[in-house]
Amino acid sequence: xxxxxxxxxxKVTEKGKDVELRCDPISGHTALYWYRQSLGQGLExxxxxxxxxxxxxxGLPSDRFSAERTGGSVSTLTIQRTQQEDSAVYLCASSFFGxxxxxxxxxxxxxLSVL
Amino acid sequence: GESVGLHLPTLSVQEGDxxxxxCAYSNSASDYFIWYKQxxxxxxQFIIDIRSNMDKRQGQRVTVLLNKTVKHLSLQIAATQPxxxxxxxxAENRVTGGGNKLTxxxxxxxxxxL
Numbered sequence: 403x404x405x406x407x408x409x410x411x412x413k414v415t416e417k418g419k420d421v422e423l424r425c426d427p428i429s430g431h432t433a434l435y436w437y438r439q440s441l442g443q444g445l446e447x448x449x450x451x452x453x454x455x456x457x458x459x460x461g462l463p464s465d466r467f468s469a470e471r472t473g474g475s476v477s478t479l480t481i482q483r484t485q486q487e488d489s490a491v492y493l494c495a496s497s498f499f500g501x502x503x504x505x506x507x508x509x510x511x512x513x514l515s516v517l
Numbered sequence: 518g519e520s521v522g523l524h525l526p527t528l529s530v531q532e533g534d535x536x537x538x539x540c541a542y543s544n545s546a547s548d549y550f551i552w553y554k555q556x557x558x559x560x561x562q563f564i565i566d567i568r569s570n571m572d573k574r575q576g577q578r579v580t581v582l583l584n585k586t587v588k589h590l591s592l593q594i595a596a597t598q599p600x601x602x603x604x605x606x607x608a609e610n611r612v613t614g615g616g617n618k619l620t621x622x623x624x625x626x627x628x629x630x631l
């Protein structure tokens with residue numbers, strides 16, 4: 403079956419522009435996560451969606467970052483007025499909620515470069 | 518604050534040898550500890566996990582050990598192969614009323630030498 407799909411795989415933008423990153427989770431997965439990974443670094447939690455519950459936004463670094471999950475499936479991460487420090491790989495993951503919910507399935511990420 | 522970290526940023530081993538990757542954690546309330554493997558250009562991939570009430574769990578060629586006394590987690594890979602070359606992350610998961618949030622460590626680069 404299909405895994406987690408992210409698009410675009412690479413995005414180059416100019417400082418100050420807005421960008422949208424898309425994530426298609428595995429069908430049937432109720433939990434969806436966004437993480438950010440800077441070069442040579444670990445994964446930084448950004449936001450977590452679970453079913454119809456209010457998302458956990460505690461990891462969003464500033465109000466320039468926002469995310470939506472429509473219909474409990476596809477998610478979009480939006481970064482407004484991008485800055486050079488936003489350059490990173492943005493990873494999306496999904497999982498079942500409940501048994502083995504710690505087993506996340508990751509996409510290959512979107513490499514964002516802000517010039 | 519809460520943190521999950523690794524002792525060694527880079528580990529080089531000879532093909533066929535056993536590898537041990539270590540991780541320290543600080544949050545005693547975590548329910549699960551997990552190891553992920555990330556190959557170049559790909560997202561992390563689940564390897565194995567262990568519940569907080571266990572001290573050892575074995576998978577195929579991998580064993581995870583949990584020492585809650587010293588808050589230490591390790592991943593042992595038997596007969597390391599070139600395909601094991603990757604960055605390995607430990608992570609901790611805590612189930613709350615709001616759901617799950619995995620906290621990842623910095624990662625260890627495993628290099629397998631032929």
